[in-house]
Amino acid sequence: MRLTVAQALVRFLSRQYAERDGRRHRLIAATWGIFGHGNVAGIGQALLETGARDMPFFQGRNEQAMVHAAVGYARQSGRLSAHAVTTSIGPGATNLVTGAAGATINRIPVLLLPGDTFATRPADPVLQQLEVPEAGDVTVNDTLRPVSRYFDRITRPEALIPAALQAMRVLTDPVRTGAVTLALPQDVQAEAYDWPEEFFAERVWGVRRPRPDRAELAAAAAAVRGSARPLIVAGGGIRHSGAGAVLAEFAGATGIPVATTQAGKGVLPYDHPAEVGGIGHTGTATANGLAREADLVIAAGTRLTDFTTASATLFQNPAVRFLGLNLDPYDAHKLAALPLVADALEGLDELRGAVAGYRVDPAYAAAYGEGKREWERRVDAAWAATDEELPPTQAQVLGVLDSLVDASDVLVNAAGSLPGDLHKLWRARSTDQYHLEYGYSCMGYEIPAAIGVALAAPGRPVWALVGDGTYLMNPTEIVTAVQEGVPIKLVVLDNHGYASIGGLSGAVGGEGFAAAYRFRAPDGSYSGEPLPVDIAANAGSLGMAVIRAGTVRDLREALTVARSATCPTCVYVQTRTPDTVSGPPPAQAWWDVPVAETANRKEAAQAREEYDRQAAQRRRHL
Structure with missing residues (x-):
């Protein structure tokens, strides 16, 4: 069968399956992509020719976010079904690195198909080529090697056959799975080859369950x-x-x-x-x-x-x-x-x-x-709101949400102070309700991952919980949720900055330096008035339905509406600082963040004393 390398790859992927406990799942259920000169005439043309029935396609807005969406889908699918992500060469490819690292650290399968510079080198250099004088075969895609479980560059059509098979083996390996990268030079993608029919036969990859010795x-x-x-x-x-x-x-x-x-x-x-x-x-x-x-x-x-x-x-x-x-x-x-x-x-x-x-x-x-x-009594105290006409604390936001959900809801989070509060306080009702990406704790994961989760679990309420810092890092896949009609529920908790790092900074002698989203004060510090950033308006401009909640009572009504909404919906709330009554309990165990060993400021000196006291308890279990 004569096909281009890209056409052959898409056809091959559409016929791969994973099986565990007698249940079969399509291994690559869909492909995400943003097209440029590195993949538009290769993978892009192949996807168009193959058709949505054989390989469903999702149009992304940010390469990193596409990987997050694929990771959310694969985790919700029990790692038995995954998505592929295709990009152009250069910045499109290097934008995959953060998402790939998160996938590999968390051991979640995702197939990355970045475009690459010419294998035949018709001109040298070409647009977006990294010139390395001592190594002519290095491209920017080599940045994906350390964050991939398997990496190969397909410089000849026939090389695709063993590489594709190895890629599927790694994706279905419960120990070694993670990001798998097949770098595809743009000329090779478009090159035709006579492929053996056996390459396109349906293939089932068993997911092992080894028994103990x-x-x-x-x-x-x-x-x-x-x-x-x-x-x-x-x-x-x-x-x-x-x-x-x-x-x-x-x-x-x-x-x-x-x-x-x-x-x-x-x-x-x-x-x-x-x-x-x-x-x-x-x-x-x-x-x-x-x-x-x-x-x-x-x-x-x-x-x-x-x-x-x-x-x-x-x-x-x-x-x-x-x-x-x-x-x-x-x-x-x-x-x-x-x-x-x-x-x-x-x-x-x-x-x-x-x-x-x-x-x-x-x-x-x-x-x-x-x-x-x-401990459950302490959770109740953190969630209690004696005056529902006040703005909620972050813990009270979680408490109101807890009162409205059931076992079908899924919560997605990754970064900021929310992971700590959720780990301490959230009452998980089902095995897959609590979706925390904390292996890499990547800001910007939540919104695209929620889309992936919702695609894997249609009909279930999926909540993306983010702070304002995380939102500003990566809101662009809201457009994708709107385009695809994926009714994710986005809850934005605005505390005017990086609250988690601000708290950590205060504890380790950093005095909250550069953690707040504020104007500069006369002394040059970021301690002036909060910036006039309207996140709710931004979410609305990207196509979401938006509900602003000013009080605990407003929040309860807003979350109720959002839960039953059939379109992507954002609930925006400015949280207030926890007081001695409402707020999560402090950390119940230490975390090693080294403190300056010598400093002139008393805050750092005091923090170092506490650091030395805690570090003295460290044990090596041998």
């Missing part, structure tokens, strides 16, 4: 049976494996409490007796108290990042041991853990059988149960 399982069971104060730390691997129900059965049978990372929150519903909330710097007092005294930590499907471990200060029991249940041996061995290398669902299921009859002491269960109830 018998010796590792026996050692893991012995560790559980020998523990008095065990704690499960559940991460995103539980979600990706679809192991929430098995985890609930395991926790129910053993009585072992379950704390969750940002990626794992929701794998147990908030009202499950063993669920004790988020862990680490943004976690609950209950979970962190259990972590400090635990003699066995079962790290299940988590990368054990610094937020989770409180920068290696959280697990303080001198006798603490770790059990690493993870599909990736690299993660399973962290903190010198006993490894249990397996799929989370298979590993938990077999471990449950291996420890049959084991249950924690009733006094331990009663103690963490009371801690859980006490």
Whole structure:
């Protein structure tokens, strides 16, 4: 069959499937694209010729945002279906780097198809070519190598066949998945070749569920049976494996409490007796108290990042041991853990059988149960609004939203102070309600990711929660939501700046420097009046329906309208500073942000004293 490289690639992608547990999913369900001279005559023409039935297409506005949308879709699809993203060469391609890094860090599949400079080099240099005198084969697309799980440059038509097959293998690998990049020189995209028919046959890629090694399982069971104060730390691997129900059965049978990372929150519903909330710097007092005294930590499907471990200060029991249940041996061995290398669902299921009859002491269960109830009272206090005619605090915004949603709603967030408040306070009702991108915590993720989530879960209310700083970084995909009729619900909380970094800056001696969105004061600092930026008007100018909420009462009405809206709708609210009554509890564990070791300003000197005190608690678990 004679086709161009681009035509062959699109045809090939339309015939790839992923399968797990007997259920088949189209692997590349759609392609996002922005066209320029690097892909308009190649991939662009191929998509036009193939047609929307074989390869659905979405027109993006920003290359980074297109990757975020694809990531949102793939995560909501359980990593069993993904999107491709095509761009022109030069800036279009390099704009993919941030999104690719987020996909790879979070282990979410996305296929990147950036245009590249000429393979045949008819002129040297061409437009947007990076000249590297000592390396003629380097292009700007090489910036994607370190943030891709697989990278190849297709310099000959026949090279597409092995590269495309390798790309599909990596996209469906539950350990190695992430961003996959096939860089496509613009001349090669348009070159014709006689392709073997077998290349276009339907192909099914199985997603593995490895079972645990018998010796590792026996050692893991012995560790559980020998523990008095065990704690499960559940991460995103539980979600990706679809192991929430098995985890609930395991926790129910053993009585072992379950704390969750940002990626794992929701794998147990908030009202499950063993669920004790988020862990680490943004976690609950209950979970962190259990972590400090635990003699066995079962790290299940988590990368054990610094937020989770409180920068290696959280697990303080001198006798603490770790059990690493993870599909990736690299993660399973962290903190010198006993490894249990397996799929989370298979590993938990077999471990449950291996420890049959084991249950924690009733006094331990009663103690963490009371801690859980006490934390829920603190959540209620943070959400309470005694005067509904006042502007809401950020916590009260979450409280009003909590009162209106059910298990079908999905919340999307990534950056600012909202991840901390959500991890501490949000009551997740379903496995996929809590959609936090906190592996990369990328500002600008929320709006495009919400579109991807909504495409993967049509009919479900999808909320993008953003601060004004995040909104101003990347609002352009609002236009895409309007164009495609995707009824995302955008909630903008305006606090006139980078509130999260402002708070962190104050804690580490930075005094909030350059964190507020304000005019300059006479002394040159950004401490004047707030800037007259009208975010609500901006969202409206991009085509959204906009509702302004000035008070808690207004907010309740606005969110109710937005939830039932059939078009993209923005609720805009200016939040007020939390007082001693309403506001989330402060951090329940430390996070290592180095403070100036020497400084003339007293704020920095005082912050360094606190830093040294906290850092002294750091442990190396060997």
